[in-house]
Amino acid sequence: MSDQRWTVLGEKVEPDWAPERKWAVRAAIARRVTRHRVVVRTAMAVASAGAIAVGGLALVTWRSVGPATPELSSDRQTAPRAPIAVESGRGRESDGKSENTKVTVTELTPGTVLAPLPDRGGRGFTLRAGAARFSVPHDAGHPFMVAAGDVTIEDLGTTFTVRYVAVNQLNIAVEEGRVRVRAGDTDTEVSAGSSLQVPVSEVAEAPRRRQRPAGMVASSWRPLAERGQYEEAQKALRKAGPSAVRDDTADLLLAADAARLSGHPAEAVPYLERVLHGHARDPRAGLAAFTLGRVLLDELGRPSEAVDAFALARSSGGPLAEDALAREVEAASRAGDVTRSRELALLYQRLYPNGRRAKAVSRFGRVD
């Protein structure tokens, strides 16, 4: 057999790539894309939650095995130990001009977050996490200050340690001299050998929500739908309201596509009905009727209404007529109208004796 003959034979293998089949495949792809996005988002959410949980657990574990927390006490016999963790900490001297004005700050934990307060000439720090020990010569003209959340500690000539013992608990232990602790409206003086535990909360900052600049409008749904980003298009369409869809067939069909292919078939119905009522003479009205039939039958489970939609699509003629009649048989059968489904099935057999959907029509119409 000649090679050419195989090519001729191969050309006979030609699947009928009818519009309805094309739409069915397209819709299946759109559903798959949507499903994939949901899966990815869920996986990311689960992974983030897992990471947060692990991080939280690690933090709790680290705190529970961390350096001993000084007890709240004013008894000199049970005075807090000097921070042994100095060895692992980093020391810094904020001012080394003279021994009398030297401030020594030692970070006691690896997770300590300490930042100098602006405009205080090295005599003020913000403690955001962890613990630090401060050794400060008193200077009445330039009081030394530590801010931790909404608590401020002011030295009165001392060496002291400030430590976060929990996210919302702060411990101030004084080794020498005195400090004044301001928590809320209460001032407490803590003297050498004593410690104080106070509740602490973050200094409230106004939430910075990104505002949409005035005059900026939500992105248009149309280009999104044309690019196949139906979910985004549907969101934009909802935001813009019904007036965003022009009263022409192309726009209405596109809006219907955005609705049904983003998984909101019920919202596609009004657009398709607008085509049928307002643009019945448009050549695409048959397509709109067919799509409406499919949405009603396959997506919304309303077979009685689907029968009428398919009948309308069939009456428009064209390449969809055969498929419309076949689906009409199916819709009538599902609606429980046995007589009509049988009549329509017989009509199909008469009009399309070798029709592609003959098998399905026979089954739904109960004709052999």
Add this chain to the structure above:
Amino acid sequence: MSPTPTLRIAWPPPDLVAGAPVVFEELFTRYGGYVARLAARMLGAGDAEVDDVVQDVFWLASRRLPHIVDMIQARGWLATVTTRVVRRRLRRRQFRRLFHASPHRLEVEAPGATAEQRALLARLYQVLDGLPTDHRLAWSLRYLEGEPLDAVAAACGCSLATAKRRVSAAKKVIDEVFGDE
């Protein structure tokens, strides 16, 4: 050393511009039928299986859209992906056949064929079912789809020499079966 296969631009439609960005809707509208036809010829299967292949191919395309150079190159890209998807399906079919779980007779969509041609197609796909998958794919692309050898090599993801060898091996078997007809 075998020459590197290049993607054949067999049919540059006049309305396509080289380097123009690829839009999914346009890609699907333009090449959906091509992918369905290619899948049907390689698989020798009916509607449902072909639709599944088209769905798989365009699902992959939707995720790899930025990697497709332009609409002209897209045809070759889709041919390669279709061949891979079909290869996977054929191998699965062969595996299932070991357990008698795959139908032995598949209905081929050949609307314009005569009864004689349909019978010939049915026998041809029976013979192809007995060939190694890679040989079958190469032969189908070469003779049923009428692709030149460099395009066959590109679609099968092999060198030109390998493509020739596969086509020739499959052709030998087919000529033996159908030689006297």
